[in-house]
Amino acid sequence: MSIASVFDVALVALILAIGASTILVRKAFAAVVMFVVYGLLLSIAWVRLHAVDVALTEAAIGGGMTGLLLLGAVARSRSVNVGGPWIGRPARLATCALCALVVAGLAIAMLHPPEVIPTLAPTVMESLPQSGLGNPVAGVLFVFRALDTLLEKVVLLLALLGVWSLAPDRAWGGMPGLHVYARSDPTLIFLAQLLPPVGIVFGIYMCWVGAKDPGGAFQGGTVLAAMWLLVIVAGLQKAPAIGRLWLRGLLVAGPVLFLAIGLAGWVFADAFLAYPAGYAKPLIVAVEAALTLSIAVALGMLAAGPPERAQQQ
Incomplete structure (x- = not known):
């Protein structure tokens, strides 16, 4: 071995x-x-x-x-009472049996695959040069299943709205607390001053390289969100109020641009979410850049949680 x-x-x-x-x-x-x-x-x-x-x-x-x-x-x-009914042994046994059944099904599927595995990979690789992209994953996400990719970003916004809806009426439009993660200390402040410049450059790189190599908007946006949260948790910057116009603009910038380019495809490429010949790569890169910002802000605000105090004037 x-x-x-x-x-x-x-x-x-x-x-x-x-x-x-x-x-x-x-x-x-x-x-x-x-x-x-x-x-x-x-x-x-x-x-x-x-x-x-x-x-x-x-x-x-x-x-x-x-x-x-x-x-x-x-x-x-x-900090709150989250006690609930005790889960009895029958429910636990049923859950274990269901998990075992799922594992067995997956094992059978893996150990006994069909003789001819259906795949669209050759078709994708043949058509990929038309998009100008070198990363087949990006090609699938933004060319062959672009609608799914668009809806994924919309779902992220809906998740954020669900978190915001947990806020009390008096705090709506206000600022998340973020006191639940950590108390500011010298080490955390030092890291919040040291890491963000490097992390921001790396996040931008992850977005840019996604058109050719592994990477993309989600990976780059997550890195940017982590750097933003690090600065906020360290106390170097306050979490923004959810009613800020710039915040909401960044949240919808990516999906709106994606949708606008998709609608323009009807006019210039005869199909929704289609790209005109020769312009696919620059349009996809523009969408990726906008989505990176929207994803970073959405993930950061998701981690920040619902607003807990009114906006300070």
Whole structure:
């Protein structure tokens, strides 16, 4: 057995162990930490499967931003009564049986694949040069399933509206508290002064390189959101009030530009979300840049949570 095979087996065993620990641990904070570690390990697994785009998304969204949201939920739950009915043993056994059934189904599908696996990959690769993109993942997202990509960004905005709707009436239009994550200390302030310049450049690079190599709007937007949150949590900048016009403009800039280019496709390319010949790549890059800003602001405000105090005049 080669070293790579030993590493893969050890990685799978570690992922299963961390996943089981996430479910079995009793402390909510420990479960969230295990979940973040689980996401990072999955990122390594995706790299081993040569799916770098998926690995970047898993590390940024699955482990990073989702872990931050869960940490905020845990911190908030400590200050309120979140007690609920006790889940009995029959319900637990039924849940375990359902999970085992899903695992068995996935195992059967993986161990007994069809003789001829249907795929559109050759068609995609043949048509990819027409878009001017070098990254097949970006080509699929913005050419072959552009409507799904547009709706994903709309869903992100709807999720943010759902979080904002949790605010009390007196605080609507006001500012998120963000006190649930950390108390400002010299080390945090030092990191908030040191990391953002590097992180901003890296986030812009992730967006720009997505047209040719692994990367894109979600990965770049997540990095920018993390840098913004770091500055806010450190106390160097206050979280903006959700009623600010510039904030709402940035939130909708990406989806609105995407939709406008899609509607223009009816006029110039005879189809919705189609691109005129020779202009596909610059239009897609423009959409990616706008989406990066919108995603960064949306993820940052999602992590900040609902407004908790009225806007200061």
